[in-house]
Amino acid sequence: MRKRHLGISVYPEHFTEEETNNYLKKCYEAGFRKVFFSILQLGDNxxxxxxxxxxxxxxYAKKLGYYTVVDINELALKLYKITDDQLAFFKTKGIDCIRLDAPFVASKVAQTTYQGMDIQINASNNDHFVTNICDFMPNKDRLFGCHNFYPLFHSGLSEDLFIKSTKKFRELDIEVSCFVGSDFGKKGPQKYDVTKLVSCENYRDLKIKNQIKLALSTNLFESIYVGNQPLSDEEIKSIKEIKFDNVFEFDLILEKSVSNYELEIINFNNHFWRGDANEFFIRSTQPRVVFKDDIKPTNLNDVYNFGDVLIINSNNKHYQKEILIVLKDNYKNFGDTVNKIGKISKEDLLLLKNIKPWNRFRFNIIG
Incomplete structure (x- = not known):
């Protein structure tokens, strides 16, 4: 996969020119490098x-250094009095990439990829349009997929379809983008206020930082756009904290009586799920090699649940100091050999569905 990028969406009709320019500038300075516009809602007149x-x-976005994407349909062609043979026309408007909201003729899309124009096609329908385009041997360096976003509650893609339709593109060596949503912004291409504009329904109830972390954890997306405008300053700050280093980062809520020594092990910089994995818990075994002191038994429980983070104590001498992340609810087989350190936040529990053996991970203590 090529370098990942974060993007924003901008809808000028809802804001003054000064507000639009200030938002573009602020987000660019915060590290966003792509911007999504839509002219579908403008019609042909x-x-x-x-x-x-x-x-x-x-x-202005182009001048700042953004990669510019504009959502178009056949009405946009009528607006500019061009045909589907002339899609490269949009380069003259400062547009790097056009997103085709509805399918065009596959052969003409393939042809456009040789005219210096990047093309995004809808990745959410799980249809054969992308394979039809590939029949005409496009320049895949200029062909991309991009999911829809969905303002209506419960109308976003299921996780299964979200992943399945994305993999159809990835298997053709075509990069894909998706949308996550802000809790703060209320504007999209609609005339009315919107809530989060997300591609996958499972993301809707998560905070923006956790949505982005979850999308990154799939290792499927080249770009992740915020669908609604604007992001709050607090959201921008939280996004800037994300590390694009392919390490899973779990927000962790600590138990009250965790020792400093246990904290040192939690903050160890080389946690990874060992390759000979089991289905009941993730094992980070390197701490037992590096750390030498015993772990006193504390915070003992009879039952542990999905997302609980544990450390093996001195009642199991050989394995003590291993960090475990529980993958099943109502797990009862540890006896008195583990201390409960804390629990992964509910916003990050979905990350556990995407982590694989040998993946690196770390903890971010949030409470």
Whole structure:
């Protein structure tokens, strides 16, 4: 996979020019490098000043250094009086990539990829449009998939379809983007206020940082866009804390009586799930090699649940100091050999579905 990027979405019709430019600048300075615009909602006969405002905003984003993506359909072609043979026209408007909201002719899409224009196609339908395009030997360096976003509660893709439809593109060596949603922003391409504009329904109840971490953990997405505008300053700050290093980071809520020695082991910089994995718990075994002192038995429980983080204590001399993450609810087979350190936050529990043997991980203590 090529380098991953974060993107924002901008809808100028809801904001003044100063607000739009300030938001673009602030997000670029925070590390966002792609920006998504949509002109679908403008129709084929928009207000002239609004269209000029859109074009000016796109050019400003391009000047700042953004990679610019614009969602179009056949009405946009009528608006600019061009045909589907002339999609490269959009380069003259400062647009790096056009996203085709609905399928165009597959052979013409393939042809456009040789005209210096990047093309995104809908990745959410799980249809054969992408394979039809590939029949015409496109330049895959300029062909991408991009999921839809869904404002309506419970209308987003199921996790199964989200992954399945993405893998169809990845198996063709085509990169894919998706959308996550802000808790703060209320604006999208709709005329009415929206809630989170997410691609996958499972992401809707998570905070923005945890949504991005979850998308990254699939190792399937080249770009992740925030679908609604604007992000809050607090959300931007939390996103800047994400490390793009392929290490799973679990937000951890600690038990009250964790010792400093146990904390030192939790913060160890070489946790990984050993390769000979089992289905009941993740094992990080390197701490028992590095750390020498005994672990006093404390915080003993009879039952442990999915996401509980444990350390093997001195009642099991050989394995003590291993860190365990429980993968089953109502697990009862540890006896008095483990101390409960804490629990992975509910926002990060879904990460446990994506972690694999040999993956590295670390903990971020949040409470």
């Amino acid at each position: 928009p207000d002239k000043k609004l269209l000029e405002y859109y074009e000016k905003s796109i050019m």
